[in-house]
Amino acid sequence: MKGFKDCYFEKKGQILTLGNELIERKWEYKDGKMFTVSFFDKATKREWAIAQGSIENEFCYEGVFGEFTATGFKIPALKLLSVTSEEIKESRFEKAGLKVIVTLKEPKNKLTIKRNLIIYPEVPAIRSYIELKSDKKFKDDKVLEGRKLNVVDSIPVLAEEFIYTSVEFFNKTDRNYESIMSKRVLAYSGDDKLPFTGSLLIQEESVKLYGLYYLKESMPFQDQRPETFCNFQIGPKNAGIMGWGFDQKEIKSDRFRKSYGSVIGVFNEGIESAYSSVRKYNNSRFNVNRKRNPVIIANPWGDEKWKDNLSEKFVLKEIEAAAKVGATHYQIEEGWEDCKNADPKKYWDIKTDILPNKFELFTKRAKELGINLALWYAPDQDRHRKIDIEIKMLTEMYKKYGVTAIKTDWVNLRDKDAEENLEKIYRTIDSLDDNMIFSMDNTSLYGRRFTYYFMQEYGAYFFQNRYIATPDFDFWFFYFPYKTLRNLWAIANYVPLQKIHVEVPNLERRKEEYFREGAVSPVHYSFEYCFAISMFANPIIWGQPSDLSPSAVGKLRKMTDLYKKYNQDIASGDIYALGDEPTGYSWTGFQSNNEKNKTGYLLIFREANESSEYRILPKFLNDKDLNLQSISDDSKEININKYDGKGIVVSLLEKNSFRLYKYQLKM
Numbered sequence: 327m328k329g330f331k332d333c334y335f336e337k338k339g340q341i342l343t344l345g346n347e348l349i350e351r352k353w354e355y356k357d358g359k360m361f362t363v364s365f366f367d368k369a370t371k372r373e374w375a376i377a378q379g380s381i382e383n384e385f386c387y388e389g390v391f392g393e394f395t396a397t398g399f400k401i402p403a404l405k406l407l408s409v410t411s412e413e414i415k416e417s418r419f420e421k422a423g424l425k426v427i428v429t430l431k432e433p434k435n436k437l438t439i440k441r442n443l444i445i446y447p448e449v450p451a452i453r454s455y456i457e458l459k460s461d462k463k464f465k466d467d468k469v470l471e472g473r474k475l476n477v478v479d480s481i482p483v484l485a486e487e488f489i490y491t492s493v494e495f496f497n498k499t500d501r502n503y504e505s506i507m508s509k510r511v512l513a514y515s516g517d518d519k520l521p522f523t524g525s526l527l528i529q530e531e532s533v534k535l536y537g538l539y540y541l542k543e544s545m546p547f548q549d550q551r552p553e554t555f556c557n558f559q560i561g562p563k564n565a566g567i568m569g570w571g572f573d574q575k576e577i578k579s580d581r582f583r584k585s586y587g588s589v590i591g592v593f594n595e596g597i598e599s600a601y602s603s604v605r606k607y608n609n610s611r612f613n614v615n616r617k618r619n620p621v622i623i624a625n626p627w628g629d630e631k632w633k634d635n636l637s638e639k640f641v642l643k644e645i646e647a648a649a650k651v652g653a654t655h656y657q658i659e660e661g662w663e664d665c666k667n668a669d670p671k672k673y674w675d676i677k678t679d680i681l682p683n684k685f686e687l688f689t690k691r692a693k694e695l696g697i698n699l700a701l702w703y704a705p706d707q708d709r710h711r712k713i714d715i716e717i718k719m720l721t722e723m724y725k726k727y728g729v730t731a732i733k734t735d736w737v738n739l740r741d742k743d744a745e746e747n748l749e750k751i752y753r754t755i756d757s758l759d760d761n762m763i764f765s766m767d768n769t770s771l772y773g774r775r776f777t778y779y780f781m782q783e784y785g786a787y788f789f790q791n792r793y794i795a796t797p798d799f800d801f802w803f804f805y806f807p808y809k810t811l812r813n814l815w816a817i818a819n820y821v822p823l824q825k826i827h828v829e830v831p832n833l834e835r836r837k838e839e840y841f842r843e844g845a846v847s848p849v850h851y852s853f854e855y856c857f858a859i860s861m862f863a864n865p866i867i868w869g870q871p872s873d874l875s876p877s878a879v880g881k882l883r884k885m886t887d888l889y890k891k892y893n894q895d896i897a898s899g900d901i902y903a904l905g906d907e908p909t910g911y912s913w914t915g916f917q918s919n920n921e922k923n924k925t926g927y928l929l930i931f932r933e934a935n936e937s938s939e940y941r942i943l944p945k946f947l948n949d950k951d952l953n954l955q956s957i958s959d960d961s962k963e964i965n966i967n968k969y970d971g972k973g974i975v976v977s978l979l980e981k982n983s984f985r986l987y988k989y990q991l992k993m
Contacts, residue, residue: 328411331447333424335411342409344426344443348450349592351443353428358403359383360428360441362481367450367592370536374592376563378482385441385456388474389574391432399475404430404439414444418757419783421446421610436461440582446610450603451539451591453611454479456570457582473555477566478542479588485520485561489532491597492524492558493820495546497768497777499790500803505813506820521556523547525779526820528600529565536594539604541779542567543587545739549774565590572742583742586780598945601819605900608822612783618761620893621786621864622886623655623700623731624648628793628831628868633661635870638681642691647871649695651879652886655731656692656871657700658685670712674703674719685727693728700731700765709740710747720755724762733765733788738773748776752784765827778821786825786864789813794835794848794869805831807851807982808910808933811859818862818903818916828860829868834878845934846910851982853878857885858958858984861929862901862916865889892957892988895920896927902945908933913940915984921946924991928954932978941973944989951992958986 328335332347341363342353352364361384365374383401386392392401407429416422428441440457456478490511496502509524525546530537542557544550554569567588577583591607593600626632626644641658648656664675676684685699692699701723706712723729732755739745756762764785768775777787790813792805814823833848833856848856857865867882874882899918906912908931915930930942948971954964964974964987978985 328424330413330422330424333445333447335424335426337409342426342428342443344424344445344452346445346447346449348448349445349452351452355406355428356381358405359401360385360404360406360430365481365483365590367536367594369450369592370534370594372536372592374481374483374538376482376484378563384480385477387458387476387570390458390476390577391435391437391439392475394475402432402434404432407431407438418613418760419753421613423447423610437577438582446607449591449607449610450593451541451589451607453543453587453589453607455543455587456585458570458577458585459582460577460579463579473552476554476570477559477568478570478585479590480564480566481590482563483529483538483565484563485529485565487531488537489530490520490522490560491528491530492522493526493528494524495778495817495821497546497549497775498771499769499813501771503809503813504816505789506816517562519562520560522558522560523556525557526604527558527560528597529560530597530600535596535599536592537597537600538565539589539591539593539600540565540567541589541591541604541607542569543589543779544569544571545774545777545780549739549777551741551774571745576742601902602900604820605822608782609900618763620654620890621731621763622653622867622889623657623765623827623864624651624653624867624871625657625659625700625733625829626870627657627659627702628829628866629835629870629873630793631870632659636661636680638683638687640872641681641688643872644870645688645691645697646695647874647879648867649692649697650883651867651871651874652883652890653697653867653871654890655698655700656688657702657731657733658688659702660704660735662702670706671715674716685723689727698731699727699729700733701729702733702735704736705734705748705751707736707738709744710737710751711743713747713750717751717754720751721758724755724758730759730761731763731765733767735767736770736773737767737775739775740773749781749784752781756784778817778825782825786827788866789826789828789863792829792831792868794831794833805829805848806846806910807848807856807859808846808908811914811931812908814859814863815903815908815914815916818901823863823901823916824897826863827866828863829866830857830860830882832869832873832878834875835869835873850934853881854885855931855982855984857882857889858929858931858986861885861889861986862896862918862927888958888986892927892986895925898923899926904928904942904944905930905940911935913937913942915942917944919944919946926989928987928989929984930976930978930987931984932981934981938979939975939977941975943971943973947971947989947991952989953992954987954989956985957988958984961985 423446426443444453570585593603767788899920905914919926952966
């Protein structure tokens with residue numbers, strides 16, 4: 327038996343068993359097929375897998391191995407070549423775990439299939455993905471176009487009499503004001519298969535409150551290439567995770583192609599515990615809270631005048647202003663590159679007609695002021711194939727100019743080559759420095775991009791472009807504090823806010839013309855409030871810092887100092903949404919809870935709500951003795967003995983105000 331901490335793997339005959347102290351899954355290899363015979367939740371003693379009338383392979387790809395016939399979908403017998411196991415060593419990209427690799431051979435198309443099965447310590451979930459290689463090229467007349475039946479993983483489970491919650495994410499935030507949509511199906515019955523397009527699907531038993539969740543580690547469905555018709559397919563006696571992430575023409579003979587990842591896990595205390603279970607998996611797979619310095623990027627693009635102002639003198643003035651406001655990085659935005667040069671090796675040369683000393687003076691001044699440079703960069707549009715040139719350029723930017731934050735824009739993951747090439751860039755450059763960070767733009771209408779559950783190990787997501795704009799500016803881009811707060815609040819239960827970059831704009835711009843009549847107009851909000859919206863994420867000073875008045879600089883500096891002081895502690899906890907959905911008139915907020923350290927934070931917002939008091943309902947604190955101290959103002963501390971779960975009354979006297987509490991569990 328192979329083991330790592332509480333994880334174990336055992337092979338007895340044709341039965342493979344992978345588990346830990348919370349969950350166990352068993353597969354059988356029989357008659358050329360691999361299928362699940364047990365999926366056992368140890369906490370509830372619940373066996374989820376049901377007996378199958380006819381045995382089918384639990385993964386397939388129509389046109390690759392498997393096809394529809396007159397008698398149904400048929401998969402050729404797969405030959406078992408080997409079963410190995412290995413410990414996953416912890417790295418900057420992934421935490422330690424136990425991996426099993428099942429290698430199979432498909433005879434018709436000469437395919438080598440590696441089924442990767444992964445479990446992490448103390449996590450009630452099992453992850454899988456498939457690697458595929460062919461000894462021959464698929465002929466064009468054998469390639470199936472359009473959507474196909476391709477299943478990454480599946481388990482035999484009853485579908486009836488459960489509640490299903492599908493959580494779908496949306497990027498392209500230049501047009502999507504909503505970042506998430508949750509769909510709830512109260513019952514399922516019949517013989518049809520029920521499709522879902524979310525990235526997360528929760529299957530909940532309504533009375534006993536336990537259930538399963540299914541997670542697909544890919545870009546959102548609307549950004550995926552048209553290879554399948556959904557992310558999940560349920561019923562009547564099976565649950566499948568769909569879509570490998572590449573088509574037949576992309577299968578190689580010289581290397582393995584890697585499918586999207588799939589995760590199946592359990593929970594046992596209602597849907598809130600499903601979110602916690604997903605978060606626990608996420609934290610155990612990725613170094614979400616990787617030890618790096620707090621990041622506050624000053625990005626001048628937010629004032630829409632960057633290209634007009636770009637000069638050596640201007641950037642030096644900007645770097646000084648960024649340091650005064652408390653930014654950790656100043657971003658050199660689009661326009662620095664000599665992109666008119668036809669030679670691809672010179673495309674990313676610095677424009678010396680406007681920056682005669684290149685970045686030399688910027689690096690020198692930034693170092694004197696104790697901040698770093700960040701850089702805008704757009705990977706090559708031809709499937710990101712110029713990786714060697716771009717890796718060399720970015721490495722030089724780090725070594726010569728001290729660039730430790732890079733915003734990637736114009737990404738278009740049009741095929742598997744593009745994904746692999748961009749991933750190579752991320753892995754190589756990220757490894758240069760423990761404090762290197764990528765800000766991955768997911769705003770544009772054009773191109774398929776990494777988002778949320780895909781390539782999370784490489785950086786944070788640039789959430790949205792929102793501007794303090796004139797009335798004739800495109801409405802979609804208008805900044806409203808409550809809408810930014812609502813989008814963060816909506817995703818907080820599913821996506822670590824530690825992985826999000828969000829804007830703090832210059833509220834002094836266009837005050838006289840910007841929606842003066844509306845109660846939710848930015849003119850009614852303070853710099854401190856708008857910065858607080860980003861406190862549990864990664865703030866971007868969104869605009870030219872040299873345009874800020876001394877008063878604005880002072881207000882923002884107070885907040886950046888507060889952020890730097892507490893960020894690592896806040897980010898070390900699990901962050902969830904609190905209160906009501908932000909509408910501009912709600913009480914709302916976030917909670918960061920560190921179970922290990924018995925500490926946490928409550929960030930509470932009173933929007934333009936008429937009541938000056940609210941009963942906030944924090945999570946995970948029932949029956950605990952608490953001490954809450956405000957670290958954002960001098961309000962009185964709160965002491966509670968044996969918190970009864972009925973809420974904590976908080977008072978904020980002003981509309982559009984906030985308070986940040988730190989709490990400690992009394993021992």
